[in-house]
Amino acid sequence: MSENINSLKSTFENELSLVDLTNKEAVDNLRVKYLGKKGLVTDLLKQMGTLPAEERPAYGKLVNELKAFVAEKIEQAITTAQEAELNKKLSEGYVDVSLPGNGIPVGSTHPLYDIREEIIDFFAQMGFEVDFGRDIETDWYNFEALNTPPDHPSRDMQDTFYMDEGVVLRSHTSGTQIHYMETHKPPFRMIAPGHVFRVDNDATHAPMFQQCEGLVVDENISFAHLKGVLQLFMKKLFGENVKTRFRPSFFPFTEPSAEMDVSCVFCGGNGCRRCKGTGWMEIGGCGSVDPNVFKNCGIDSEKYTGFAFGFGLDRIAMLRHSIPEISLLTSNDQRFLEQF
Numbered sequence: 490m491s492e493n494i495n496s497l498k499s500t501f502e503n504e505l506s507l508v509d510l511t512n513k514e515a516v517d518n519l520r521v522k523y524l525g526k527k528g529l530v531t532d533l534l535k536q537m538g539t540l541p542a543e544e545r546p547a548y549g550k551l552v553n554e555l556k557a558f559v560a561e562k563i564e565q566a567i568t569t570a571q572e573a574e575l576n577k578k579l580s581e582g583y584v585d586v587s588l589p590g591n592g593i594p595v596g597s598t599h600p601l602y603d604i605r606e607e608i609i610d611f612f613a614q615m616g617f618e619v620d621f622g623r624d625i626e627t628d629w630y631n632f633e634a635l636n637t638p639p640d641h642p643s644r645d646m647q648d649t650f651y652m653d654e655g656v657v658l659r660s661h662t663s664g665t666q667i668h669y670m671e672t673h674k675p676p677f678r679m680i681a682p683g684h685v686f687r688v689d690n691d692a693t694h695a696p697m698f699q700q701c702e703g704l705v706v707d708e709n710i711s712f713a714h715l716k717g718v719l720q721l722f723m724k725k726l727f728g729e730n731v732k733t734r735f736r737p738s739f740f741p742f743t744e745p746s747a748e749m750d751v752s753c754v755f756c757g758g759n760g761c762r763r764c765k766g767t768g769w770m771e772i773g774g775c776g777s778v779d780p781n782v783f784k785n786c787g788i789d790s791e792k793y794t795g796f797a798f799g800f801g802l803d804r805i806a807m808l809r810h811s812i813p814e815i816s817l818l819t820s821n822d823q824r825f826l827e828q829f
């Protein structure tokens with residue numbers, strides 16, 4: 490009987506040496522042939538019942554040793570076959586993991602939104618309240634209360650969209666000052682960011698743009714306070730090296746009035762094409778609140794003084810990002826917006 494076992498072992502070793510070890514199926518067939526339910530080793534075990542009882546232990550031991558031997562060799566062969574199969578797949582389906590992925594497009598905040606948030610942050614830290622105001626104003630808030638009666642020539646300074654008799658799309662954010670002063674008692678400080686509308690359209694003027702108004706009212710407020718706050722603000726927007734200058738100007742609601750310029754952010758003040766060789770760029774208007782405006786809002790101009798300013802956010806965005814056309818900011822052109 491032991492000869493049968495030895496001979497089967499040799500046959501197995503022989504067959505195993507001939508099997509293609511890169512072929513998992515061939516190795517599995519060999520396993521079934523020897524160890525399956527009707528396999529050759531299983532057959533040997535079944536034959537044990539035909540033996541006399543005293544021979545069975547020795548026989549069983551030998552067959553079990555053969556079974557363990559075959560099982561171990563088959564397992565090794567299966568591992569070899571699996572590795573070969575994996576290597577084959579890897580070499581066929583080569584993946585360059587260093588290639589960039591397809592990427593998921595991610596949106597970004599609009600430059601005007603970023604600037605508005607920056608402005609709100611800056612002034613909120615200095616104790617200013619924010620009042621967004623309203624886009625539609627009556628003539629009183631947009632003009633009259635701001636010391637601009639109907640026949641006043643300065644009404645022509647801003648070409649206004651009239652909606653109805655005495656109702657306008659606000660042409661500046663200054664009207665929010667009036668609403669605020671009507672409902673608050675000094676001392677106070679506030680800003681009013683928002684959209685404004687004018688019959689205006691060229692490379693640096695849009696029919697709809699954003700302004701931010703500012704108003705501070707208290708006892709002993711002077712033009713020096715105005716300069717201090719705005720100079721600090723310009724440094725925050727354009728960096729420590731930016732210079733500011735105040736040119737005498739006229740607004741009906743401030744006296745004295747000034748136009749504020751910053752040193753050209755492109756040439757550092759040396760003069761270039763963008764600043765038309767002057768070295769300066771206009772940012773907004775400002776001044777000390779005219780006593781007539783206080784009177785219209787029921788504030789005692791003998792006791793209180795104040796300053797106000799209003800600048801254009803679109804202009805700031807244009808300076809910041811070297812944007813040549815103001816209309817690009819509202820064009821919704823994805824190629825433009827993707828740059829921010």
Ligand code: FA5
Pocket residue numbers: 647660661662663687689690693694695696697698700702703740743771772773774775776797798799800801802803804815
């Ligand atoms: C005013 O609108 C005043 N209300 C500002 C003010 C407030 C003065 C408080 C004094 C006290 P002005 O018309 O200059 O001023 O406009 C202010 C700024 O808005 C300009 O400097 C410019 O930056 C911007 N701006 C004006 N018109 C346009 C336009 N059509 N498109 C884009 N920005 C504009």
